[in-house]
Amino acid sequence: MSSDLGPDALQRLQELFHGAAELPKEEREAWLAEQKDVAPEILAQCRAQLELADGGASRIDRLLEPTNVDNPSILERIEARGPKVMPILLRDRDESNAPVLRAGDPGKQAVEQKIDQYQVQGEIARGGVGIVLKGHDVDLGRDVAMKVLHEEHADRPDMIQRFIEEAQIGGQLQHPGIVPVYELGLQADERPYFTMKLVKGTTLASQLKERVDLTQDHRRFLSVFEQVCQTMAYAHSRHVLHRDLKPDNVMVGSFGEVQVVDWGLAKVLGRPEQSRASQAPQASVISTVRTGDTGKGSESLTGSIMGTPAYMSPEQARGEVEELDARADVFSLGAMLCEILTGKPAYQGDSSRDVLTLAANADLNPAYERLDESGADPALIAIAKQCLAPNREDRPATPRSSPNRSRRTPPDSRPEPGMQRSASQPHDARSACCSSSPRSSSPDSPPASTSGTRHRRASRNSRSATSCSRASRTRTRCVVRQHNSIPVVPAIWRTFSTPCPTNAAASNGVGSAPAPRRPTSTVGRTSRN
Amino acid sequence: MSDPAERISILLRSGETAAAEELLPLVYDQLRQVAKRHLHRERPGQTLQATALVHEAYLRVTGSDDPGWEGRRQFFLASAEAIRRILIEKARRKNRLRHGGEMERVPLEDDAMALDPLPTDDVMALEEALDALEAANSTARDIVNCRYFAGLTDAETADILDISKRSVQRQWQFIRTFLASKLGENPA
Numbered sequence: 113m114s115s116d117l118g119p120d121a122l123q124r125l126q127e128l129f130h131g132a133a134e135l136p137k138e139e140r141e142a143w144l145a146e147q148k149d150v151a152p153e154i155l156a157q158c159r160a161q162l163e164l165a166d167g168g169a170s171r172i173d174r175l176l177e178p179t180n181v182d183n184p185s186i187l188e189r190i191e192a193r194g195p196k197v198m199p200i201l202l203r204d205r206d207e208s209n210a211p212v213l214r215a216g217d218p219g220k221q222a223v224e225q226k227i228d229q230y231q232v233q234g235e236i237a238r239g240g241v242g243i244v245l246k247g248h249d250v251d252l253g254r255d256v257a258m259k260v261l262h263e264e265h266a267d268r269p270d271m272i273q274r275f276i277e278e279a280q281i282g283g284q285l286q287h288p289g290i291v292p293v294y295e296l297g298l299q300a301d302e303r304p305y306f307t308m309k310l311v312k313g314t315t316l317a318s319q320l321k322e323r324v325d326l327t328q329d330h331r332r333f334l335s336v337f338e339q340v341c342q343t344m345a346y347a348h349s350r351h352v353l354h355r356d357l358k359p360d361n362v363m364v365g366s367f368g369e370v371q372v373v374d375w376g377l378a379k380v381l382g383r384p385e386q387s388r389a390s391q392a393p394q395a396s397v398i399s400t401v402r403t404g405d406t407g408k409g410s411e412s413l414t415g416s417i418m419g420t421p422a423y424m425s426p427e428q429a430r431g432e433v434e435e436l437d438a439r440a441d442v443f444s445l446g447a448m449l450c451e452i453l454t455g456k457p458a459y460q461g462d463s464s465r466d467v468l469t470l471a472a473n474a475d476l477n478p479a480y481e482r483l484d485e486s487g488a489d490p491a492l493i494a495i496a497k498q499c500l501a502p503n504r505e506d507r508p509a510t511p512r513s514s515p516n517r518s519r520r521t522p523p524d525s526r527p528e529p530g531m532q533r534s535a536s537q538p539h540d541a542r543s544a545c546c547s548s549s550p551r552s553s554s555p556d557s558p559p560a561s562t563s564g565t566r567h568r569r570a571s572r573n574s575r576s577a578t579s580c581s582r583a584s585r586t587r588t589r590c591v592v593r594q595h596n597s598i599p600v601v602p603a604i605w606r607t608f609s610t611p612c613p614t615n616a617a618a619s620n621g622v623g624s625a626p627a628p629r630r631p632t633s634t635v636g637r638t639s640r641n
Numbered sequence: 642m643s644d645p646a647e648r649i650s651i652l653l654r655s656g657e658t659a660a661a662e663e664l665l666p667l668v669y670d671q672l673r674q675v676a677k678r679h680l681h682r683e684r685p686g687q688t689l690q691a692t693a694l695v696h697e698a699y700l701r702v703t704g705s706d707d708p709g710w711e712g713r714r715q716f717f718l719a720s721a722e723a724i725r726r727i728l729i730e731k732a733r734r735k736n737r738l739r740h741g742g743e744m745e746r747v748p749l750e751d752d753a754m755a756l757d758p759l760p761t762d763d764v765m766a767l768e769e770a771l772d773a774l775e776a777a778n779s780t781a782r783d784i785v786n787c788r789y790f791a792g793l794t795d796a797e798t799a800d801i802l803d804i805s806k807r808s809v810q811r812q813w814q815f816i817r818t819f820l821a822s823k824l825g826e827n828p829a
Contacts, residue, residue, distance in 0.1 A: 119776040126777065129818075133811070164817075164822060
């Protein structure tokens with residue numbers, strides 16, 4: 113392009129280039145023309161370089177920007193085609209609530225790296241099998257949480273399988289109460305990662321701890337609890353168990369957002385767990401990272417016994433992994449309610465092991481006593497105790513457990529022929545379905561049609577997930593009607609918080625659950641006709 | 642002594658600048674080790690980005706202790722230089738093979754070969770252009786080393802070279818367009 117310039121000429125070229133580059137484009141040519149003492153070849157070279165500078169990404173950039181060679185961000189690709197994109201950056205809130213553990217990390221600034229369009233800003237937490245990083249999505253200008261598989265497990269198919277499973281469960285559960293998974297990706301070294309919403313806020317556990325007395329924020333905590341119930345009802349309707357429900361795993365944002373986090377121990381009903389049941393003990397991909405104090409039974413266990421002892425159902429504590437169903441989560445919900453009402457979870461002991469023993473033996477009398485003495489609304493106490501029933505058949509995922517059933521039953525909620533389930537039918541799907549009412553019958557609830565669509569999709573997914581299971585075939589017939597099954601857990605608050613329920617409130621709580629196989633957008637509405 | 646990472650770590654912490662001659666070969670070795678590990682795990686044909694290599698090497702060397710600005714500076718400059726040499730070496734070898742009339746794609750066992758390849762001719766042209774540039778502006782070479790060979794960002798480069806980020810960006814703009822025109826690129 114240009115003949116070789118000597119050092120002096122290059123020096124001059126540099127000055128000229130910088131001088132011109134500072135100016136607005138249209139003034140450059142005039143300015144260059146004024147520079148009388150410059151050799152023509154230098155001027156020509158300068159003009160050529162200025163043009164290259166304006167020309168956007170070129171071959172040299174691909175050579176010189178090794179970081180972006182393979183994965184230019186979307187914005188970079190758009191800008192490479194011409195248009196300059198002005199980024200929007202909304203004011204951030206709660207900045208302090210997303211602590212990066214290794215912020216002061218040595219040379220962090222210098223080792224800041226990029227994974228696809230994400231700028232890695234530090235480490236939030238580290239579990240046995242994965243690492244949670246704080247990332248910044250350069251294109252969308254938002255912070256995300258990134259879970260990355262540990263390097264040492266990069267070659268273990270079972271770990272990879274479980275990791276992907278966690279991402280898929282999180283990705284397919286789409287509910288405001290569940291942290292959305294944005295994307296699954298591969299790092300440069302082929303390790304998988306997935307990105308999620310970065311949850312900012314504090315845990316329900318820490319908020320409960322900060323209470324001065326049990327009456328403080330009582331209603332608010334019950335409302336948080338109700339949202340957790342709704343979330344779990346949704347998850348159960350999609351045949352997913354959480355298995356580690358506890359206040360530590362509930363994040364409460366400053367604007368009333370309530371999210372159930374840490375689905376690392378989640379199980380899809382009807383799906384054998386070869387990677388875990390047989391290959392315990394470090395089965396959870398990300399062992400609960402938000403676990404608080406250790407040694408008091410509030411940290412998560414993994415392996416054949418998974419979960420957190422103080423909130424664990426007896427069957428879970430005994431390691432009956434394959435038998436677990438939604439009622440194990442119901443128990444944990446009861447333990448949470450117990451903590452909200454009495455300040456303590458279901459079990460208390462000096463060590464994890466002690467608590468686990470108590471849990472396995474269903475030593476619940478102290479909890480019942482505490483509940484009785486709590487002075488809380490008797491109806492809430494009753495519900496908590498029912499949820500904490502040692503025998504899962506007795507937990508309130510079934511119609512007989514609803515004390516106010518008759519009062520709330522709409523006049524025409526007779527089950528469709530063939531859809532009725534007997535209350536005694538011991539089926540794990542029952543609780544999943546029972547607690548899955550999306551309350552679509554309420555006029556002020558989200559449009560039934562959308563929830564219908566969602567559930568239709570949901571049922572397809574869950575069907576494929578369980579297609580291998582014979583049980584799933586019977587399960588799909590299960591339409592649980594108010595008449596024979598109140599959607600107890602999500603309705604706990606709805607049912608008991610209003611001493612004299614209005615009609616609207618009543619119908620709110622009694623919408624029919626969608627049928628997994630034949631959900632129609634009008635399930636809720638037709639049931640009232 | 643057998644572990645270059647350990648030795649580098651000690652050197653970086655010693656606070657002496659004179660260690661440069663000792664540092665470079667160690668860093669060079671270490672980068673090769675890291676590259677080797679990657680090479681053995683990845684599919685054949687897969688290449689490695691210099692950036693990833695350098696950053697991983699850095700983490701291995703420093704662990705969780707900050708070697709301080711001087712240590713960082715030394716490490717990244719040495720790494721950039723090492724990567725540059727590896728690339729040139731690789732380009733020369735490829736050139737020789739090509740001129741020897743052999744097939745263009747040959748299986749190369751060398752670990753360094755896993756590095757993300759630049760077209761051979763470009764590497765050489767780049768070298769020439771950089772030599773010319775360095776004569777006129779001594780920081781130009783450092784900026785290219787940091788920005789390109791070590792894959793650092795503008796901010797990181799500014800930190801390492803102790804100049805302003807704005808200055809890095811201005812100079813980088815000049816350097817990249819200069820190199821582009823040298824590599825025969827015409828304005829779009």
